[in-house]
Amino acid sequence: MIDLYLMHWPVPSQGLFVKAWRALEKIYAGGGVRAVGVSNFLQDHLDTLVAETTVVPAVNQIELHPTFQQAALSAGCRAHGIAVEAYSPLGRGADLNVAAVTALVTKHAVTPAQIVLTWHLGVGNIVIPKAMRLHRMHENLAAAEITISRDEMDTITALDSSARIGTDPTKAAFTQM
Numbered sequence: 494m495i496d497l498y499l500m501h502w503p504v505p506s507q508g509l510f511v512k513a514w515r516a517l518e519k520i521y522a523g524g525g526v527r528a529v530g531v532s533n534f535l536q537d538h539l540d541t542l543v544a545e546t547t548v549v550p551a552v553n554q555i556e557l558h559p560t561f562q563q564a565a566l567s568a569g570c571r572a573h574g575i576a577v578e579a580y581s582p583l584g585r586g587a588d589l590n591v592a593a594v595t596a597l598v599t600k601h602a603v604t605p606a607q608i609v610l611t612w613h614l615g616v617g618n619i620v621i622p623k624a625m626r627l628h629r630m631h632e633n634l635a636a637a638e639i640t641i642s643r644d645e646m647d648t649i650t651a652l653d654s655s656a657r658i659g660t661d662p663t664k665a666a667f668t669q670m
């Protein structure tokens with residue numbers, strides 16, 4: 494049994510994501526998967542799905558890390574009851590070097606990755622960091638046991654910018670997939 498089956502991109506230029514979602518709905522209704530969701534869907538794509546189809550996505554997996562937070566989209570997901578799953582949650586490593594993150598490392602006796610993951614969990618994001626090394630996987634999992642203060646959360650939230658590192662969903666073309 495598949496736990497969660499995602500549509501990877503909306504590819505709005507193709508105009509097919511509602512039709513594709515109906516196919517996922519059929520798989521879900523037939524019991525082939527426990528949950529269905531989407532990835533890289535922006536607010537207008539989500540609003541279209543919710544208006545024109547029956548099953549609300551369980552998850553929207555989007556690029557989200559301290560320097561690119563997509564707060565409005567996250568709020569829009571939650572307003573529809575859609576869980577927010579952060580991909581590239583460490584900014585592919587780049588967000589581990591910013592001063593607001595490294596400043597908390599000594600005080601809490603943790604690593605930069607653990608600070609960033611603790612921030613995500615505090616915000617309410619599902620996180621899927623990619624790590625090739627076993628010790629990093631253990632380190633990342635241990636972030637679930639760490640707590641930082643409200644003020645410390647806020648110093649990381651203040652890092653937000655419009656600097657996306659991945660593909661823009663409005664521009665992603667079928668030929669890239």
Ligand SMILES: NC(=O)c1ccc[n+]([C@@H]2O[C@H](COP(=O)([O-])OP(=O)(O)OC[C@H]3O[C@@H](n4cnc5c(N)ncnc54)[C@H](OP(=O)(O)O)[C@@H]3O)[C@@H](O)[C@H]2O)c1
Nearest residue numbers: 532580581582583584585586606621622623624625626629
């Ligand atoms: N839905 C989508 O369109 C989409 C797009 C992009 C990515 N994703 C998914 O998102 C997941 C993660 O994203 P990502 O790989 O782009 O970025 P990421 O998880 O933010 O960063 C991965 C980088 O961080 C390093 N890293 C991991 N844990 C670390 C730690 N504790 N300390 C220091 N460095 C650490 C990794 O190194 P090592 O691997 O060398 O250990 C790797 O270089 C992947 O599963 C990917 O499939 C989805």
